[in-house]
Amino acid sequence: MTDVTVVGSGPNGLVAAVIAARAGLSVRVLEGASTIGGGLRTAELTLPGFWHDVCSAVHPAGLASPVFRKLGLLDRVEWVVPELSYAHPLDGGRAGLAWRDLDRTVEGLGADGPAWRRLVAPLLARSRGVIDFTGSQLLRVPRDPIAALRFGLRSLEQGTALWNTRFRGDIAPALFTGVVAHAAGGTPTLASAGAGLLLAMHAHGAGWGFPVGGSQVLADALADELRARGGEIVTDVPVTSLDEVSDSRAVLLDTAPALLFTADLPSGYARALRRYRYGSGVAKVDFALDGPVPWANPEVGLAPTVHLGGSRAEIAAAENAVARGHQPGITSGGSGGGPEHPYILVTQPSIADPSRAPAGKHVLWAYTHVPAGSTLDATELVTAEVERFAPGFRDLVLASASSSATELAAYNPNYVGGDIYAGELTMAQLVKRPVVSTAPWRTPVDGVYLCSSATPPGPAVHGMNGWWAAKLALRERFGIG
Structure with a gap:
């Protein structure tokens, strides 16, 4: 019997696995995809030699993470x-x-x-x-x-x-x-x-850092330590029922809460999970560029992260329209009622990390918020908005790859409806994530714990969810303080 099984190899799952392995327990990680990392994957999505982050790209909480510091990720990763x-x-x-x-x-x-x-x-x-x-x-x-x-x-x-x-x-x-x-x-x-x-x-503190080579580097560093401590990672093993991991003394789920419904849940807990709400989805586009983005303000070209959308009023109107279920790219006078100029989050990591693209070339990562389950291809929408603030951008595009909210949900089942945060971010759901409890990582299923972004402290690449869940599991299941 394995001591600890972790389902999902995102940052929280890998942190939880490493914590358990450091405690001297036998650990295995089961990953449904062919590569590890969850939201930390990096791949050639457009052209050979252009390395794009599949989900998260810049990690504002990473350098400030107490867990990353404890695990040495701030030193072992450039x-x-x-x-x-x-x-x-x-x-x-x-x-x-x-x-x-x-x-x-x-x-x-x-x-x-x-x-x-x-x-x-x-x-x-x-x-x-x-x-x-x-x-x-x-x-x-x-x-x-x-x-x-x-x-x-x-x-x-x-x-x-x-x-x-x-x-x-x-x-x-x-x-x-x-x-x-x-x-x-x-x-x-x-x-x-x-x-x-x-x-x-x-x-203005530790900074908005990101690892050289892409987000995958963080997942690989955690995986290397896990294997060095005797842990096992098995890919291409989607877990669809908790019965499949019943041979472990403790199970930590780096997944959406829905997997818990495959067990016999107390009625109150089941009702609370059914009340858990997912948020807006994202439509993402990656670009391979022939050169740097020609921003109208040259200083913008120094920032790996750029926010587009115009004024405060424009961004608020765009985000509120999407929250009401309107598709972006449709003017307020049109039938859809969506924002003509949506909020777009852009990263241009190759301006500071030349390893991400061939010499003289660049990669651009961008997404916009859309209603859950949207099938929107945002390529033209994002291109037009970047062009708004960087005339000539369109002429630099060598290739692009888009992922609608529906496609992201198919790529990663934890992105329900394309929600990359594993749950709507509201004050109510920061208190009940996914249920109201002083130990929300614990579930009523014997030996099963949640460690995903659907638990406190919520989304971001910091590993804290996995840290808290692992500490609780080690104390309750193995008596390890």
């Missing part, structure tokens, strides 16, 4: 940490620039610079407390109440109708809304504001 964390171009060649240097960012924002400092600097001053507060489930007393209070008050401001009281110009609010929109959903909300604040803090 990271790119850009000086310009992210950029937000606006019409007319203007742009908001979030430098890792907070003073430089404040200076560039002009009259709104001091307000930006007051928003972010108090969080930076207690960043460890903020990370601790947001890095687990919310049903606990914060270790740093001051950090939690500062974070909560700012979330309340930027997540409600008060969000337009801080800034006077249009660049600073657009810059912040670009990170808020990572959360995918209606805007403003407390949950999206909290996500934006955390991302903005990381941008």
